[in-house]
Amino acid sequence: MISLKSLINSNIFSPTEKLILKTYFSLREKIDLFLAEKNPSSFNPYGEISRSFDKRVSEWLIKTLRESGFKGNIITEEKIDVTGEEVTIFIDPIDGSLNAARGIPIYGMTMGFSQGEKHEVFTFGLVWLIPEDRIIMGNMKRTLKITNGNQLFEIESLTVKNDPDTVIETGDTTGEVLREIREHYSIRHFGSIAYSFTKMIEGAIDGIFDNSGKLKMTDVAGFIPILNRLKVPYKIVKIEEVGGSRDNMYNPRVKLVTSTKKEVFQVLSRLL
Numbered sequence: 562m563i564s565l566k567s568l569i570n571s572n573i574f575s576p577t578e579k580l581i582l583k584t585y586f587s588l589r590e591k592i593d594l595f596l597a598e599k600n601p602s603s604f605n606p607y608g609e610i611s612r613s614f615d616k617r618v619s620e621w622l623i624k625t626l627r628e629s630g631f632k633g634n635i636i637t638e639e640k641i642d643v644t645g646e647e648v649t650i651f652i653d654p655i656d657g658s659l660n661a662a663r664g665i666p667i668y669g670m671t672m673g674f675s676q677g678e679k680h681e682v683f684t685f686g687l688v689w690l691i692p693e694d695r696i697i698m699g700n701m702k703r704t705l706k707i708t709n710g711n712q713l714f715e716i717e718s719l720t721v722k723n724d725p726d727t728v729i730e731t732g733d734t735t736g737e738v739l740r741e742i743r744e745h746y747s748i749r750h751f752g753s754i755a756y757s758f759t760k761m762i763e764g765a766i767d768g769i770f771d772n773s774g775k776l777k778m779t780d781v782a783g784f785i786p787i788l789n790r791l792k793v794p795y796k797i798v799k800i801e802e803v804g805g806s807r808d809n810m811y812n813p814r815v816k817l818v819t820s821t822k823k824e825v826f827q828v829l830s831r832l833l
Contacts, residue, residue: 568582569582569583573700573702573703573705574685574700575684575685575700577631577633577648577674577685578674578684578685578700580626580629580630580631581626581650581672581674581685581687582687582698583629584622584625584626584629585672585687585689587625588618588621588622588625588670589689589694591621592618592691595614595617595618595621596614596655596661596691597614598612598613598614598617612655612658612661612662614654614655614658614661615638615639615654615655615658616639616640618654618655618670619637619638619639619640619652619654620639620640622635622637622652622654623635623637623640623642626650627642631650632644632646633646633647633648633649633650634646634648634649634650634811635649635650635652636649636650636651636652636778636779636811636812637651637652637653637654637779638652638653638654638777638779638812639654641811641812643811647676647677648674648675648676649674649675650672650673650674650675651671651672651673651674651675651778651779651782651783651812652670652671652672652673652779653670653671653755653777653779653780653783654670655668655669655670655691656668656669656670656671656753656754656755656756656780657669657751657752657753657755657756659752660752660753661691665752666692666693667692667751667752667753667756668690668691668692668752668753668755668756669688669689669690669691669753669755669756669759670687670688670689670691670755671686671687671688671689671755671779671780671781671782671783671784672686672687672782672783673685673686673687673781673782673783673784673785673786674686674786675782683782683785683786683789684700684701684786685698685699685700685786686698686699686700686782686783686784686785686786686787687783688755688758688759688783688784688787689755690755690756690759693709694708694709695707695708695709695759697716697758697759697762697787698787699716699786699787699790699791700786700790701786701789701790703715703790704716704717704787704790704791716762716791718791718792719762719764719791719793719821720764721764721767721821721822722764722767726747727745727746727747727767727768727822727825728746728747728748728749728765728766728767728768729742729746729747729748729749729766729767729768729769729770729820729825729829730749730750730751730754730757730760730761730766730768730769730770730771731748731749731750731769731770731771732750732754732757732769732770732771732773732775732776732817733771733773733775734770734771734772734773735773738772738832741832742770742829742832745828746767746825749766754769754771754776754780754781754817755783757769758784761819761820761821762787762791762793762821764821767820767821767822767825768818768819768820768821768822768825768826768829769817769818769819769820770817770818770829770832770833771816771817771818772816772818772832772833773816774800774814774816775814776814776815776816776817777812777813777814777815778799778812778813778815779812780815781797781815781817784819785797788819793819793820793821794819794820794823794826794830795817795818795819795826796817796818796819796826796830796833797815797816797817798815798816798817798833799813799814799815800813800814800815800816816833818830818832818833
């Protein structure tokens with residue numbers, strides 16, 4: 562069994578990482594109330610439908626982090642709160658909002674902490690599959706998995722399945738690239754990249770490829786420290802937007818490829 566107190570009091574996490582963990586555990590107690598508000602409310606800064614729970618969770622996280630003393634930038638898909646500090650927390654409050662609104666139990670939350678502008682300096686990530694109450698989190702020291710019932714496991718390395726059928730999550734990828742991937746691999750699309758990432762770490766799928774330009778840094782920031790710690794190859798490419806808005810500057814569109822199978826990563830990275 563694992564408790565918030567034991568994690569917070571451990572020497573695994575830095576003070577800022579502990580602050581993020583406290584915020585997450587507090588949200589965990591309130592999430593059902595937020596998710597009850599499923600109606601579309603407006604559009605987010607990127608022109609995508611924003612649900613009531615998207616905005617409420619985003620606002621609550623920013624407010625709670627500020628009241629806890631965090632002075633860095635907070636970037637969410639719904640709101641950007643920039644202070645000019647070097648450190649930044651990237652958050653996708655509800656990844657897979659449509660699934661959540663329709664009652665499909667495939668959605669989650671991601672949080673990533675960066676100590677600089679480049680993704681190489683992401684030092685802490687958390688991915689939470691909300692319906693299953695399963696968490697994967699990691700920093701430069703440890704990668705931990707917490708399952709429903711607060712059972713804690715440490716992930717030290719990944720076991721890659723020796724299965725001839727390679728399964729790839731392709732997100733919103735379309736066109737000739739998708740057809741080429743389909744010729745060699747089996748395709749899945751879950752509607753939540755947080756869910757796909759967790760399933761890749763757990764060995765259910767073998768990789769993720771999305772060159773659609775719909776992903777943002779808030780979608781993938783939480784993955785980076787975990788991938789680094791577990792030595793899973795990945796490639797993230799920022800999409801340059803001419804005359805982009807302030808929101809796109811702080812939360813850029815990205816392309817992503819990653820796979821637990823290095824030979825598959827090599828093939829897919831050439832298609833990115």
